[in-house]
Amino acid sequence: MHEGDEIETIEGIGTPQALDPMQAAFIRHDGFQCGYCTLGQIQSARAVLDEIRANIPSHVTGDLTATIRITDAEIRVRMSGNICRCGAYANILAAITEVAEEQA
Numbered sequence: 001m002h003e004g005d006e007i008e009t010i011e012g013i014g015t016p017q018a019l020d021p022m023q024a025a026f027i028r029h030d031g032f033q034c035g036y037c038t039l040g041q042i043q044s045a046r047a048v049l050d051e052i053r054a055n056i057p058s059h060v061t062g063d064l065t066a067t068i069r070i071t072d073a074e075i076r077v078r079m080s081g082n083i084c085r086c087g088a089y090a091n092i093l094a095a096i097t098e099v100a101e102e103q104a
């Protein structure tokens with residue numbers, strides 16, 4: 001289904017010596033416990049911020065004519081497909097919010 005598409009995995013976004021800002025934020029905020037979901041969480045988090053910045057609405061976007069703000073609700077609904085059995089959601093949200101604010 002994705003023949004010819006460009007696919008970026010977690011290995012393509014940072015190195016141990018130069019982490020991607022989202023990887024570093026997940027570490028600072030304890031955004032994981034066992035780490036099973038973490039690769040997908042980080043890749044989705046990066047895509048979520050790109051999606052919001054591209055002004056693509058979600059189910060919680062109120063005004064479809066205004067520029068979408070990066071809020072907890074926007075992040076939560078867009079990350080809702082990523083399940084974390086360890087329940088690190090609060091720390092994941094904190095990490096994403098920090099990166100969003102740094103890149104604003």
Ligand code: FES
Nearest residue numbers: 033034084085086
């Ligand atoms: S950190 Fe264990 S499943 Fe998310």
